[in-house]
Amino acid sequence: MVIHVNGAEPAYRRIQNAIRQRIDSGRLKPGDVVDSERELAKAHGVSLMTARHALADLAREGVVERRHGAGTFVAPPKIHFNKLLSYTEQMTSLGLAIHSKLVSSSIVSREHEIAARLGLTPTSRLVRIERVRSAGDEPVAHEVCYLSAEEFPTLIDAPLDKISLFKLLERECGIVLAYSDDEIDATLADHRIAELLDVPRGEPLLRMRQLIFSTKGRATVYAMGLYRSGRHTLRIRRFR
């Protein structure tokens, strides 16, 4: 018996989606029992191994927890650590009113080291976008980001004080960002930054240099941010 339809979704994925949907819609809450392998197999007309595959996969993702001899249960809501969020996403998740001011946007071609980090030839033309980010009328961060001017020619005219760079890349350019490698240290506000962030010179700032990669593993954005201390703490989780 082979029901397999060309191009169709695999059965184990259909089962996973059915379960996910019941969780997302609130019909299944954390701690609730999920249908057993045998129930799922019968309900979806598949073999035990297939139902098992669906559940084992969901368990690996952390959506459900399996307890030998007891059953499969909806996992408690995940706390996301080390999540790559745009400034917009971070602030809105905290319920803060946000605002971005575009300080400058230009094409540069002498940032050899940054071009190299983006996997481009050293003299490549780069779009440079400089912004000041505010939360509730108070400037909290200064960010400069660089992207290939050749790959993103329209970016320099984009309304980046209004729309998130992440969203723009995903919607307009079909680029989905996957992860970033960040280097973090501390520095002091120099004269220019002090003015832009409205703080005294010599104020301590968290400095973060980010190389952001797309889902295809390609270095897409280089960003350097300076964050007012006290207004901004970075939370990460590290494993041994």
Place this chain on the structure above:
Amino acid sequence: MVIHVNGAEPAYRRIQNAIRQRIDSGRLKPGDVVDSERELAKAHGVSLMTARHALADLAREGVVERRHGAGTFVAPPKIHFNKLLSYTEQMTSLGLAIHSKLVSSSIVSREHEIAARLGLTPTSRLVRIERVRSAGDEPVAHEVCYLSAEEFPTLIDAPLDKISLFKLLERECGIVLAYSDDEIDATLADHRIAELLDVPRGEPLLRMRQLIFSTKGRATVYAMGLYRSGRHTLRIRRFR
């Protein structure tokens, strides 16, 4: 046919270990082809599904990579990001000569907030260990850490300028650390820290507050570190 022996290692684990061993011993190098499902099944006398299980599991762990239609290959050596390392481990992995100076070690009982973070009653007695960390004769960090004095009564007399706190906890106390939640921001060297680190007052410092958890999920150590900028950059990877 059931060969299953009570208490024995599952077949798929035996297969995984055989492959791991060939990788660890250098007989298989990154990029090399790993035996196919069918080869493994025949060699180990198991069914295809079992051989498949073994490989799929290794792929999930990142030990091997599977390419549809092509084969299974040894994955390139992993780069560990966001890894919780002791100061000693970090520095030795960079090949630096290290040195710790025990500034003070005492019992305190008025650190209510820290006690609370460690899941203790606010007035609990805590061991407080203050150290200055150096790499190559140059002080690079100031660290203060706190642990339950009740749970670790011998710690105050431990030679913590000589032995790593992580190692001590693991070997003497049977506590294996699993992960840490860190809060990172920037601050300035005050008078005392400037003297201890031999830097000017007002020097920017990376500040990291760590709550370190054991494998049992218990908050075990609270640590606050101040790291000289330039001498110390934190590298992390974040995912979307």
Place this chain on the structure above:
DNA sequence: AAGTGGTCTAGACCACGGC
């Protein structure tokens, strides 16, 4: 004892990659 997840069999067909 009943039900659950964990392991496993001996096959099958499909989709993909490289020759």
Place this chain on the structure above:
DNA sequence: CCGTGGTCTAGACCACTTC
């Protein structure tokens, strides 16, 4: 074309939890 991984079947026994 052939070999690979990806999906799937229709069962089986074992180990564990719950009652």
